[in-house]
Amino acid sequence: MITNACDHSCPMCCNKLYNIDEIPVPTVKELKTVNTLCITGGEPFLIKEVANDIAIAIRVHYPNIKNIYVYTSGTALYEYLQAGCDIDGFDGITICPKNSNDWDNVLAMLHEYRNQFKELKSNRLYYFTNDKIGKEIIETHEFKGFKIIERYWDPVFKTPDDEIFRRLPIFYV
Numbered sequence: 001m002i003t004n005a006c007d008h009s010c011p012m013c014c015n016k017l018y019n020i021d022e023i024p025v026p027t028v029k030e031l032k033t034v035n036t037l038c039i040t041g042g043e044p045f046l047i048k049e050v051a052n053d054i055a056i057a058i059r060v061h062y063p064n065i066k067n068i069y070v071y072t073s074g075t076a077l078y079e080y081l082q083a084g085c086d087i088d089g090f091d092g093i094t095i096c097p098k099n100s101n102d103w104d105n106v107l108a109m110l111h112e113y114r115n116q117f118k119e120l121k122s123n124r125l126y127y128f129t130n131d132k133i134g135k136e137i138i139e140t141h142e143f144k145g146f147k148i149i150e151r152y153w154d155p156v157f158k159t160p161d162d163e164i165f166r167r168l169p170i171f172y173v
């Protein structure tokens with residue numbers, strides 16, 4: 001988790017389920033054991049230009065980390081790309097639109113920046129079970145290079161047994 005800043009205020013936001021101040025910061029020793037890392041927030045792409053640089057720096061300093069992914073609602077990523085920022089530090093993008101504005105922006109973004117997404121190893125597009133707009137868009141559009149995954153809002157925050165949740169201590173509001 002690189003920031004708790006977000007351009008959304010989802011009623012069931014998982015960031016409301018724990019005390020951010022109590023999430024541990026990763027140690028070097030810990031990072032040296034990691035194979036796959038997902039950068040998340042908040043919304044990582046609100047930290048303009050830095051999100052990609054963080055991924056590149058992690059890759060340089062921790063060659064053991066083979067996969068670096070990033071999680072976004074989509075709108076901030078679209079604005080980030082429009083500002084000329086790169087996503088080439090990532091192995092893949094996971095997009096999880098939260099509302100119709102996100103979906104509109106995701107459709108526009110995947111059309112305008114398709115070549116940049118094509119370069120990445122593994123992209124995912126989530127939609128929520130109760131998201132009628134999202135479901136309809138998934139059924140009526142082709143998302144080449146994206147794995148489509150249906151999700152539901154989990155009222156309980158827990159990480160799987162083989163994952164650890166850590167935060168960077170700097171970009172907090």
Ligand code: SF4
Nearest residue numbers: 006008009010013042
């Ligand atoms: S987009 Fe994610 S971090 Fe932001 S309010 Fe919604 S659930 Fe929370």
